[in-house]
Amino acid sequence: MKSKICIESFRTYREMSAAAAAAIAGVLRDKPDCVLGLATGSSPIGTYDELARMHADEGLSFSKCTSVNLDEYLGLPGTHPQSYRRFMEERLFSRVDIRREATFVPLGTAADPEAECRAYDERIAALGGIDVQLLGVGPDGHVGFNEPDDAFTAGTHVVRLEASTIDANARFFASRDEVPRQALTMGMRGIMTARKIVLVASGAAKKAVLAAALGGPVTPRLPASILQLHPDVSILWSEE
Numbered sequence: 001m002k003s004k005i006c007i008e009s010f011r012t013y014r015e016m017s018a019a020a021a022a023a024i025a026g027v028l029r030d031k032p033d034c035v036l037g038l039a040t041g042s043s044p045i046g047t048y049d050e051l052a053r054m055h056a057d058e059g060l061s062f063s064k065c066t067s068v069n070l071d072e073y074l075g076l077p078g079t080h081p082q083s084y085r086r087f088m089e090e091r092l093f094s095r096v097d098i099r100r101e102a103t104f105v106p107l108g109t110a111a112d113p114e115a116e117c118r119a120y121d122e123r124i125a126a127l128g129g130i131d132v133q134l135l136g137v138g139p140d141g142h143v144g145f146n147e148p149d150d151a152f153t154a155g156t157h158v159v160r161l162e163a164s165t166i167d168a169n170a171r172f173f174a175s176r177d178e179v180p181r182q183a184l185t186m187g188m189r190g191i192m193t194a195r196k197i198v199l200v201a202s203g204a205a206k207k208a209v210l211a212a213a214l215g216g217p218v219t220p221r222l223p224a225s226i227l228q229l230h231p232d233v234s235i236l237w238s239e240e
């Protein structure tokens with residue numbers, strides 16, 4: 001498969017977010033019943049703000065689409081302020097006309113997390129895969145919560161978070177101790193079979209991570225490097 005990575009640089013976060021939202025809106029307009037792969041973290045917040053604005057001002061509708069999120073902290077209920085289900089509810093779902101029953105986020109409180117992972121992959125397969133996947137990238141090059149490892153993992157799985165990821169995400173919690181140590185994450189098959197990928201990242205540190213991931217070998221030690229093998233990736237980066 002031939003890689004086709006398009007890298008666009010923007011000065012402001014707002015401009016980058018508008019470009020990401022435009023790409024997602026384009027897919028939604030072409031295929032109203034599309035499957036949106038969604039991400040959390042600070043990077044996509046502006047994208048969701050812009051999509052909410054497009055819904056309010058331009059009538060962009062989410063009423064026929066389905067969404068699948070990348071990941072969730074293990075042990076956090078969807079009502080927890082730092083759960084990714086709650087993040088999505090606040091940042092996007094409550095602001096647009098998406099059907100709640102068509103929004104999927106791995107269940108952090110599943111009694112059997114392994115079974116939840118299997119069911120999540122079956123769900124993605126039953127939906128026919130993801131039309132457009134929004135991604136951020138972690139300081140260690142993780143995508144979703146696919147942390148550096150000896151091998152890429154294809155399916156949705158339970159992962160132990162790296163210390164650097166816990167450090168990076170501690171800012172959202174009252175203290176570092178409260179950051180869950182494990183998460184459920186979509187694996188590389190779900191991400192790499194998405195028909196289109198849009199990655200958003202800002203600042204010098206993320207630029208360095210992306211340069212290493214896209215300019216060096218494909219290695220599970222730098223998970224984002226796998227994107228080199230995807231046929232349609234847009235990397236949107238902003239200075240600030």
Ligand code: GLP
Nearest residue numbers: 040041042043136137138144145
């Ligand atoms: C978390 C999420 C990732 C996200 C990363 C970067 O670890 N699981 O999906 O890409 O944070 O977050 P930020 O955009 O806040 O730097």
